[in-house]
Amino acid sequence: MSHSLTPSPTAGYAPEDEEEDSSLDYFYDEPGTLPGTLDLEPDDPAPEIVLIDYNLAKATRVKLDQPQDFLPYLTAQTVSWLDIQGLGNTETWRQMSQIFQFHPLALEDVVNVPQRPKVVYYENPDQIVIVAWMVLLKPDSRTLHREQVSLILGENYLITVQEEPQYDCLEAVRDRIRNNQGSIRKHGADYLAYAILDAIIDGFFPVLEHYTDRLEELEDEVLFKPSNHTLWQIYEVKQELLVLRRAIWSQRDAINILVRDRTRLISKRVRVYLRDCYDHTINIRDMLETNRELSSDLINIYMSTMGNKMNEIMKILTVISTIFIPLTFIAGVYGMNFNPEASPWNMPELNWYWGYPVCLAVMLAIGVSLFVFFWKRGWFEDFSELKQKK
Amino acid sequence: MSHSLTPSPTAGYAPEDEEEDSSLDYFYDEPGTLPGTLDLEPDDPAPEIVLIDYNLAKATRVKLDQPQDFLPYLTAQTVSWLDIQGLGNTETWRQMSQIFQFHPLALEDVVNVPQRPKVVYYENPDQIVIVAWMVLLKPDSRTLHREQVSLILGENYLITVQEEPQYDCLEAVRDRIRNNQGSIRKHGADYLAYAILDAIIDGFFPVLEHYTDRLEELEDEVLFKPSNHTLWQIYEVKQELLVLRRAIWSQRDAINILVRDRTRLISKRVRVYLRDCYDHTINIRDMLETNRELSSDLINIYMSTMGNKMNEIMKILTVISTIFIPLTFIAGVYGMNFNPEASPWNMPELNWYWGYPVCLAVMLAIGVSLFVFFWKRGWFEDFSELKQKK
């Protein structure tokens, strides 16, 4: 997600331990940058370019050293998938532009990541640039990984560009082409674009399930052991759901444009499939909204639980104070040193035969009646209920 | 609602005690699954297929052993209702596809449950797939049961697929056909689809009434015996209303599409009936919204009741403490051991003739005036009001 990331050439890529930034910060140029400027250096590592060239009869997979190697395949009566891993360097894209004649703004959307998911049509030559966001849980840390996957759909070819080679969700599509599964090799580049979008969209579901599970854990925590830490975690989940939500709304709009607009590059038959894909984005949106409502409710419940705890604490204090304060007062009275000898009215109780027992009895009576008073108001129900819960 | 449920063949089905999951989790493929893949095994039990074939003159009801048995009925000048209980296995749907030539995505929506309620049109052959959600309260446990009912409407035939055979809301429609009630046998398959949708929609009303009753009970609980448990129950109801709301909004949109779109498969006469059905979904939506607002209000009232309780607790503590703390101080003063003999200024009160009675009188005066102070501020009104309530 960082802007100056260095894609690994082929293998042995050591995943960086950098902290994933889950906030929604799109790429932006320094103000005053020329339109079409790519955020790349000439000496950035070259990307890994794999060409998958197929028709119903056969499928070839070639690793290209440089974009020009693609030229022989360009005229063939096959669908060509240029599968590019890593954002490459300025040289890569200079060569690509020569071959495919990209509009300068098209490349900007592909290279200056992250961009908001969108669909842009270009003419002369006809090309559709589709910016999509792929999400997955990293296998080791179970944290969210987001990266941009850009698709450039042209006549008979599709170019896909992924930010980071080590995370990928298109292996299933490659397998389908190799093994001729389903109808993928019967269709053109438009169906391939659909298949890739479908794989990306379907990748949201396991991530969503992960968050649903997290929220259920947090629900238990709120119920049995709420702390300020719980609250922070709920907010964290809420923030990440917010980012996913933004992503899926834009993605939904983008796919809707593909379904709706009549363009020569996407056939009517494939549009039926894209509509299904569109339905999936709506399902994801629904699930996200439900989870967001749940997280908001959890925050309210947490607040209310805190309020109940306070009530409970105050009850304990009130019961103890209210019972003992009057008793202590009585004890204080008979601890006064008025001189009984100076007057018969000065604390004659001290010399009564039953003075002390009566005094204790009175104290007991007061204590018990206050206790009963609180009991009747149901204050002790909470305590027993609480003990039970623990 | 679980994905690998085992439909009972014919009878003696023991309802599972599995916990119903009330959260809104749509079905989703593993990322990378082929489009059109059905979530079934070849050895899943075959579904129960009943054919109801009728026109104005006669109505037949046949239990089919396998889909091919339907072939003789296909050409007849009758409306054929293929009433399928259970999701079946891969073999079932392979045969069905041969007969009805389904689009691969159509079957996905029918079999990979649950899907969001929707309407999808297919061509060659003309078919309308309607995904609807049926809700009911289980007779024994009075808990909510949701399941998907899928309708595939074609020329002269209607196929309905229900997830779980033991819960059903279409018996009334079957009776109407058998007994030739109303005008059902005068119309075609489109009216049958309407009749089934109407039965499904009407099934929401008793469920809604159940939740209205629950909320009224909870209102009483908040008023007379609020606890944290009450709050959790309100949230539970709120969550379930949220799920119902999502369901009914999608269902409303789906039916609106049927009312609005001019399609050859639905006659103008039946569209009038569907409009009525659409009106019912709006009524349900209104009732749901009202209930949701009520549940939100209940939460606020709960919070406020808790705040009032706290006020009450603090009042008790304050009254008792404030009255007795000054008195205890006075008692403390006269409990000091300054030696009266060392000086005439050292606590001469102790030897006064009226010392003790005057001291008690002063205490009484202080206590009474504090009591009056609180009384005048109206602090005791709450107590009496409260006692009354209990």
Add this chain to the structure above:
Amino acid sequence: MSHSLTPSPTAGYAPEDEEEDSSLDYFYDEPGTLPGTLDLEPDDPAPEIVLIDYNLAKATRVKLDQPQDFLPYLTAQTVSWLDIQGLGNTETWRQMSQIFQFHPLALEDVVNVPQRPKVVYYENPDQIVIVAWMVLLKPDSRTLHREQVSLILGENYLITVQEEPQYDCLEAVRDRIRNNQGSIRKHGADYLAYAILDAIIDGFFPVLEHYTDRLEELEDEVLFKPSNHTLWQIYEVKQELLVLRRAIWSQRDAINILVRDRTRLISKRVRVYLRDCYDHTINIRDMLETNRELSSDLINIYMSTMGNKMNEIMKILTVISTIFIPLTFIAGVYGMNFNPEASPWNMPELNWYWGYPVCLAVMLAIGVSLFVFFWKRGWFEDFSELKQKK
């Protein structure tokens, strides 16, 4: 509002003391009911049917014993208003259907009350069914009464059906026809429908004023004498405003349809009047929204007032405790029984000449300085302010 209400035949109707249900529960069929089924019994009492037949020249008012008696008037060149009080029985509507050839769904909306306000067009014969809600304050109890008024507008005739005969808001319209006031007798049945709708809509204003007054009373209560009871009452008002709001939104939509749609049954001239009627529904909506915001604000003010009360209570407790606790401690110290004779260091103060007065002076100094401390922080301003308020 109850479904099985028994309309009085002619006179001496004793208003039931049943509790009005202010929640928004629309009528619904048992799931599986035939479309067009009326919620009536054959032996329900017959409704009171009055025919008002008029043109510019003359106006007749006839009480019909049964619907068939209307037949002679059907062909006449007059506007016929069939004013039906009470929902009648199955026989009534069988006869009516024979005369007016209702669509089965049309009767359902009229008889199975309450329905959401709406407008439905039918063809063959052309009829417009308008469902409206009339509200009024019962003269005796000042509680809200809602009932459905259904209008069926046809060529030259208008049928109105009211649920409960004892509440009515159309007397002014009848008077206008009888006395030939305004232009009512110059227009057709469409103007009559407008006049009735206008009377119904105008009936909302006094009800709204009633709730505005209630809210003002509650505002005073929150300010001067807030209790949990106040809160409940605000919620009650809020709920009822919610119901009214739903009603007026639907009614607004319904009338908008009448204004907008070009239908043969409503002339352009009358449409100008309906637009005015539509404006009134918007005014009502605005006033309702304002009242709803007010009620929400009141709840917040209530909450804040409770918080202030708590602050006040805690201040009293804190002032008293904080002043006296240190003093009591000092008194406690000099109440200790260390033996002054065992050592010159054991409480020599007790034998000092000025011991006791100095001790009291120290206490006074501490008490006063704490008092001044609180005074300076402005804690006593609240008290004086409060006393003033009471």
Add this chain to the structure above:
Amino acid sequence: MSHSLTPSPTAGYAPEDEEEDSSLDYFYDEPGTLPGTLDLEPDDPAPEIVLIDYNLAKATRVKLDQPQDFLPYLTAQTVSWLDIQGLGNTETWRQMSQIFQFHPLALEDVVNVPQRPKVVYYENPDQIVIVAWMVLLKPDSRTLHREQVSLILGENYLITVQEEPQYDCLEAVRDRIRNNQGSIRKHGADYLAYAILDAIIDGFFPVLEHYTDRLEELEDEVLFKPSNHTLWQIYEVKQELLVLRRAIWSQRDAINILVRDRTRLISKRVRVYLRDCYDHTINIRDMLETNRELSSDLINIYMSTMGNKMNEIMKILTVISTIFIPLTFIAGVYGMNFNPEASPWNMPELNWYWGYPVCLAVMLAIGVSLFVFFWKRGWFEDFSELKQKK
């Protein structure tokens, strides 16, 4: 704003001290009133009618005694502005109707004030009725004054009706005509209508500024001296902003209709000016929304400030109680009267040589360590911060 207000005939009008009602109550008829009924009495005072008749060459200003006096001006090739102050009586409007042939509903909107701002087109003759709301701060009391200004725009004439003569915002327009400033005398009646609407709209800005200032004052009050009274004032401002907001939204819609609709009465050239006027209503709306958000935020800050105060109060109580309660306990222990002579175990400390000093030292140690405990938790930072603030 009251319905039966008595407009002053010409001069010496004593402004009533009636309380302005800031709630949003539109005018409404008694249910059952005839459409077009005016809320006037025959003997209400006649309004002040001033005719300003102008073209590029000359401008006349005549005070008319009665509407008929306008007749000679009607045919002239000038723009005639009938500037009516006060709502007049039934006779006034009977004469007006004869001259201008108003639709009955048109007069209702003009006379039965207040109406929601709106635009209504009438035909035969072509007339546009524009209902606008003028707001201003009363010069003396700085309270909000609202009144309806109605414009009836016809071919070559414009009629304006104001409720209350003593408040007026059109003097600048009159001056412009008299002094031939700007291009007003080069245009027709449509430009005059624009000029008046513009003056009315611009009148909102000073009012808004007034509320912005009020909110800033209240912000200071919340920060330095929050009381329940502050809260009520914020709510009051919020209520009034709500009323202004409703007014400006309706006004915006009304002017948008004028800009958008192609009507013969408003020329294209004037429409450009109206678009500018429309922009101003959007600016006002933006400023209102900002102020409303500010007031909502202020309420939240107030709540939080109250919570902080409570925290502070509780800290004082807790510090004092927690330090002194254990000390008082120790003092209590050595105040017990166990007889040291009865046993060597009975309170031997009392006879120790260092008993009393050691006891005091222990107390001091406990007190100091508790104080340090609270100090380290940062409890005293608040106090110092607070003292500083005061």
Add this chain to the structure above:
Amino acid sequence: MSHSLTPSPTAGYAPEDEEEDSSLDYFYDEPGTLPGTLDLEPDDPAPEIVLIDYNLAKATRVKLDQPQDFLPYLTAQTVSWLDIQGLGNTETWRQMSQIFQFHPLALEDVVNVPQRPKVVYYENPDQIVIVAWMVLLKPDSRTLHREQVSLILGENYLITVQEEPQYDCLEAVRDRIRNNQGSIRKHGADYLAYAILDAIIDGFFPVLEHYTDRLEELEDEVLFKPSNHTLWQIYEVKQELLVLRRAIWSQRDAINILVRDRTRLISKRVRVYLRDCYDHTINIRDMLETNRELSSDLINIYMSTMGNKMNEIMKILTVISTIFIPLTFIAGVYGMNFNPEASPWNMPELNWYWGYPVCLAVMLAIGVSLFVFFWKRGWFEDFSELKQKK
């Protein structure tokens, strides 16, 4: 931002230390002002006018002393950019109007700043007035600076007007023209307008990043050291985000109009670039919304943290009070002065051999069991957790 600001003529401009007003107050005329009145004085300083005149072959930069000096360039086959710094005086605009024939309302939008961002088309001559808002962080104080940049796009010329000369974001555009970078000199005035708008929009990103950083700092503050001051700062940030949001929404709408409307002045090729610019405004909007949600969440977290603190304070008070109050009572009992000699029942404990030790043991037992009681309820977990945090 102030209305009567005095732009510096050429150099040595000393930035005023006036306080930036971050609230959203648009410019407004005194009510009754003539439309088209400029808020300038005849003796306001003249603005700095620089003409940049270029085509693909050459680019000239001339400083003009007065607008008339532009006349020789008007007819040339070049793109003329009149770059005006400062709002000028009435004379400036009188001359400008002579040359460019502005509509009076056009100048009002340019000179009477601030106006809401918008796009207005004028005809005869064709001109597009674009009002945009430029934001930047002042280099020294890092506070937000906002100013209006107005663009008037005509045939072959573009006029830009900036409020304050010392802040500028167009230097990069000037450099591009001078150095012939990118394709700017290949296009016409429409591309220049795009380039300037793009520079303005891109200027929002660093400002947004600044606020994101501020919010992260505040998040830390809420977590580790929350005070009422923190809350005020969050509200401050929220207010400023609100202003930015309003600005960007209007700007987005304005640019959308340019993208969508077919106007002769903007070529199709440039429209593709404007669409990209439009995408940037959407990105900014998304980031703003995310930040606003974050600030709202922070406020909630702050509130909850305060509640937790209160719980903690109350726990301390309750533990100490509840443990010591019963012990103090016991000490009080044995401090009573009942005379043991008057009766064997009067406090015989005082003379017991083990009286004092037993009494102490009982106290210890009570204290320990209460301590254990609180321990078991987990009350001390908070304390340790807290200590750790500090």
